[in-house]
Amino acid sequence: MSRSLILHLGLIAVLFALNFVLPPYAHGNIARVMTLAVYAIGYNIAFGYTGLLSLGHAMFFAAGMYGAGLLLRFTDMGALPAYAAGLAAGGALALAVGLLALRTAGVSFMIVTLMFSQAVYLAILYFGEWTRGDEGFVIASADRMIAGVDLAAPQARYLVAWGLFSVALMFLLWLVRRPSGRVFVAIRENEDRARLLGYDTFRLKLLSLVISGVISAASGAAYAILFGYAGASFAGVQYSIFPMLWVLLGGAGTVIGPFLGTLFMFYLIDLSSGLTDAYMLIAGVALIGLTLFAPQGIAGEIRRRFWKDLP
Amino acid sequence: MSTILSTRGLSRSFAGLRAVHEVDFDLPQGEIRALIGPNGAGKTTFVSMLIGRLPPSSGQISFDGRDVTRLSAPERVRLGMAYTFQITSVFSRLSAHENVALAARRRLGTDAAAVEAEVAGALERTGLSGRGGEVAEDLSYGHQRLLEIAMGLAQRPRLMILDEPTQGLAESEIESFKALIRDLARETTILLIEHNMAVVMALAQRITVLNFGEVLAEGTPEEIHANPEVQAAYLGTGGADV
Numbered sequence: 386m387s388r389s390l391i392l393h394l395g396l397i398a399v400l401f402a403l404n405f406v407l408p409p410y411a412h413g414n415i416a417r418v419m420t421l422a423v424y425a426i427g428y429n430i431a432f433g434y435t436g437l438l439s440l441g442h443a444m445f446f447a448a449g450m451y452g453a454g455l456l457l458r459f460t461d462m463g464a465l466p467a468y469a470a471g472l473a474a475g476g477a478l479a480l481a482v483g484l485l486a487l488r489t490a491g492v493s494f495m496i497v498t499l500m501f502s503q504a505v506y507l508a509i510l511y512f513g514e515w516t517r518g519d520e521g522f523v524i525a526s527a528d529r530m531i532a533g534v535d536l537a538a539p540q541a542r543y544l545v546a547w548g549l550f551s552v553a554l555m556f557l558l559w560l561v562r563r564p565s566g567r568v569f570v571a572i573r574e575n576e577d578r579a580r581l582l583g584y585d586t587f588r589l590k591l592l593s594l595v596i597s598g599v600i601s602a603a604s605g606a607a608y609a610i611l612f613g614y615a616g617a618s619f620a621g622v623q624y625s626i627f628p629m630l631w632v633l634l635g636g637a638g639t640v641i642g643p644f645l646g647t648l649f650m651f652y653l654i655d656l657s658s659g660l661t662d663a664y665m666l667i668a669g670v671a672l673i674g675l676t677l678f679a680p681q682g683i684a685g686e687i688r689r690r691f692w693k694d695l696p
Numbered sequence: 697m698s699t700i701l702s703t704r705g706l707s708r709s710f711a712g713l714r715a716v717h718e719v720d721f722d723l724p725q726g727e728i729r730a731l732i733g734p735n736g737a738g739k740t741t742f743v744s745m746l747i748g749r750l751p752p753s754s755g756q757i758s759f760d761g762r763d764v765t766r767l768s769a770p771e772r773v774r775l776g777m778a779y780t781f782q783i784t785s786v787f788s789r790l791s792a793h794e795n796v797a798l799a800a801r802r803r804l805g806t807d808a809a810a811v812e813a814e815v816a817g818a819l820e821r822t823g824l825s826g827r828g829g830e831v832a833e834d835l836s837y838g839h840q841r842l843l844e845i846a847m848g849l850a851q852r853p854r855l856m857i858l859d860e861p862t863q864g865l866a867e868s869e870i871e872s873f874k875a876l877i878r879d880l881a882r883e884t885t886i887l888l889i890e891h892n893m894a895v896v897m898a899l900a901q902r903i904t905v906l907n908f909g910e911v912l913a914e915g916t917p918e919e920i921h922a923n924p925e926v927q928a929a930y931l932g933t934g935g936a937d938v
Contacts, residue, residue: 567794570787580770581747581769582847583773583802584770
């Protein structure tokens, strides 16, 4: 077994073991971090591996959250089919947005994705009759059952978040070693060269964005079902910035980085808000420090110093 | 011998400036052809249209009997054209091995063993064996040029367009480069855009001279060498005076 496989399976094993030892508050936090880390993993595929700097990923997270949440609110279809519908909504939105936005690159791509995401956000507010806008809606605990298991219960919630995170992490590890994953990196490094090696880079970028959108939606739908709430703030600009920060802090273009960044940022805010109301100040200083001393993020720095082949 | 590449009336203007004008060009299969001309003659514009990086203003390009004028660059590469950049363009943060593997994988897909064999072969032929693990940007300039050619080799192209491949190489490196191109010519057609006349004269079977975007002359190295119009174009005195 390779070192990297040991590392990633080891992380999964540690997180599983923590289920049995963590005190209740931390237990809930880690469940949340694992769910959001899936979002960061999705973002990392587009940004970290393919070089697509999107400022609008909240629309994919929200597509999953509302795709699943609205169905649970208005139908009796059950959590699992609603979850699948959330994923499909994220994939379809990523395909539609990608077909248009990928005609641009660089700064234009950032602006176009930001605009699309704002359109989704405003649509959620506009259809407030169903979505209840900013206020959002609670998903009844009766709707948060899969095969008789109550996902609102801490144990079940933790284990489902853990399962989802494990699948996303191992999928990413598998993807980046595949030929298509390696071409994503080639596009990030030098798209013109990749084209002249015969790769249809538009289609590959679209593929990357759709995979990224589906995984982001998987996180959003899981968030709705596990934590029982869907609200428009999850579609706002800050939820497009968060995964970028998580990925940059953890290490863009690394498999383990998104989790490390999400965990770091979550606890940075959690701990500093216990000290002062100006917790964003502490968070900001920590971010500046990391940018200065580890510009490639935590896992990027580990790769640079100790582990050249860290995937 | 059949013609692998031809153009008819190929033109490209930039804001009224005729960079390439009505070029008819035929390249027989298996030949080493050099494309030369003074600076600004339109060589790079011409080959950029051949590979599909630049759309022509008018005219037609066929490759292997097929009209490729409207095909994208990746589509042309998949038909068997390969292009190495004038300014070194490798994946600078990836290893030399991965650079060549990316070139091989497009053709060989998920067959890892075949990709490995292809990469080993291409590195071997370009003298880069043993450097596969090095990050491309850490290689010397000459080795990066060779890496470009190794990436071309791994694609097993039927036409290889080399845009000023010896630019910036040392004399000793140029000698081994010439040997490599002769070796390569046994399996593919080569179009060589080159400034170094010694390299052109030593390698090319035929030479096409571009001047002011038009074909000034075409012939064997001896014919071109003796052609007064070509000499005039290079000396800048204008053909009419000679």
